[in-house]
Amino acid sequence: MMRGILIKYCERKHAESFQKEGVVHFERLKTFIEQESKNGEHIIADVLEGAVYRNPGPGKTTVTITDPTGKRFVLPAQDVQYNFTDSAIENWGVCSFTFLDFEKDFDIIERDNVHATLRVKPSICKELQALSLGSTHVPIIIGAGAFEKRLFKYFHERQEAVRWGPVRYYSLDEEENISSxxxxxxxxxxxxxxxxxxxxxxxxxxxxxxxxxxxxxxxSLGSLTDCVKILDNPGILKNMRVELSDSKQR
Incomplete structure (x- = not known):
């Protein structure tokens, strides 16, 4: 069970179609790769999307060159980084959200035995400003648990395979992002x-x-008005309050 909220940043017209009709848009992983490599887009694009990354480190990689005659030359140890992407997986469709965890990403403003009032940490609000793309994109607040149920119901009824989960972030200083x-x-x-x-x-x-x-x-998941709220502008997020109640103690 996800204990938190999802946020989706998009243009106002797309935010409304998401709320009223449950329209969820998927893009190929390859699209994000191309946006960075061709256009230098760094906010939503990533040239390493879906890539297996290797960074053997100094002294662990040798470079061998073979000339047209078949003669081989071995160069001194290099500091080499490389990656590769499965040609089938890079055409898979993905849709991205931001997940804010009630325990990790919020400050507690008030609390008693039954209720708790939370606020998104100011440092996180500042970091998320980049996703508004200069205020052209508004944030949509989504009830994570309700949306998750609706999403899986859609794919289960159609017997379609889908994967859903958090992204694992890795440092480019690591030797590998995933083991062989x-x-x-x-x-x-x-x-x-x-x-x-x-x-x-x-x-x-x-x-x-x-x-x-x-x-x-x-x-299209159908109307999501019961679990989706569109904020008028990205700045509202820092003043938003979330109230949690323990229904068992009411």
Whole structure:
């Protein structure tokens, strides 16, 4: 059970279609790779999306060059980083959210035996400002538990495979982001790995376990007005209060 809230940043028109019709848009992992490599987009794009990353470290990698005659030259040990992406997985569809945990990401303002009033930590509000893309995107507040149930009901009824979970952030100084054994056992889990330059996003993502076309894919969960609230502007987040009640003690 997710104890927290989800946040989705998008343009106002898309926020309204998400709230009223439950329209969830998926993009290919490859799209995010291309946005950074071609356009230099760093906020929502990542050239290492879905990539197996290797950084053997100084003295652990040799470079061998073979010339046209077949003669081989071994160069001194290098500090080499490299990555590779499965051509099938990079066409999987993903949809991303920010997850804020009630215990880790909120300050307690008031508390008694039955109620607690929380506020998003100021440092987190500041970090999330980047996702508003200069205030062109508004935040949508989503009840995590209710949305999760609706999402899985949709895919269960259609017998479609879907993956859902938190992103694991890794440092580029690490020797690897996933071991060869773990990757061979389950290559699909690589969609939940990102470099820690994006850790401020606190991302939860939904992954479609199949390729989609380059235009992306929409699904509709039906009205989400019971668990979704659109904020008028990104700045409201820092003043938002969340009240939790223990129903057993009422």
């Amino acid at each position: 054994e773990d990757y061979q056992e389950d290559p699909g889990k690589i969609i939940f790995y990102k470099s820690d330059g994006y850790a401020y996003e606190r991302e939860y993502r939904v992954g479609l376990v199949r390729p989609i076309n380059k235009k992306g894919k929409n699904i």
